[in-house]
Amino acid sequence: MALIEDLQWRHATKAYDPTKKVSKEDIEKIVEAARLAPTSSGLQPFRIIVVESQEVRERLVAGALNPECMRDCSHLLVFAAWDKYTEERIDTIYNRTTEERELPEGRFNSYTDMIKKLYASQTEEQHFVHTAKQSYIGLGLALAQAAELRVDTTPAEGFNNQIVDEVLDLASLGLKSVSLMYVGYRDAEKDWLAPMKKVRNPMEEFAIYK
DSSP states (O other), X not given: OHHHHHHHHOOBOSOBOTTOOOOHHHHHHHHHHHHTOOOGGGOOOEEEEEEXXXXXXXXXXXXXXXHHHHHHSSEEEEEEEESSOOHHHHHHHHHHHHHHTTOOTTXXXXXXXXXXXXXXXXXXXXXXXXXXXXXXXXXXXXXXXXXXXXXXXXXXXXXXXXXXXXXXXXXXXXXXXXXXXXXXXXXXXXXXXXXXXXXXXXXXXXXXXX
């Protein structure tokens, strides 16, 4: 039940204590949880930009709907997805997989040929919708890992993607921002949500058995 207890503990933190910093070790564990997330065809079509710099976060404030969290959190994690699928990206992943598993060269050619053909029939917009969805799996696991470490977090979709993309120069990496994750430690006096009961739909409404 440890994971359930961790999830019962966490909430979307509304105010951070700027004097408290998350250790490098704990940040790496949170990022590692996202790195280990399952993704479609194992392509890992997203990246995490770990923003430690206060100066960079100040530049990002203009794009945030919760600027105080942006300024006061310890770290900002930006989940950014591939802007599109390419043959090169697919080959890079499967060449690495083949090499590290010590499999024969070309072991996955029939499969990669199939997914290349599939993505070639789609638009870049369709690609990004798919890659963005994959990033949310990583976000969920990162939130869970942070809760296990008793590190506070706030997931956020409410931000100006254009500003975030420009400040972090994501286009040069072939990425587009999808979601933000503020990481730090709550300010107990200012975080109005912390003392409140966690409310979710009752299980008999949430889970539908057939």
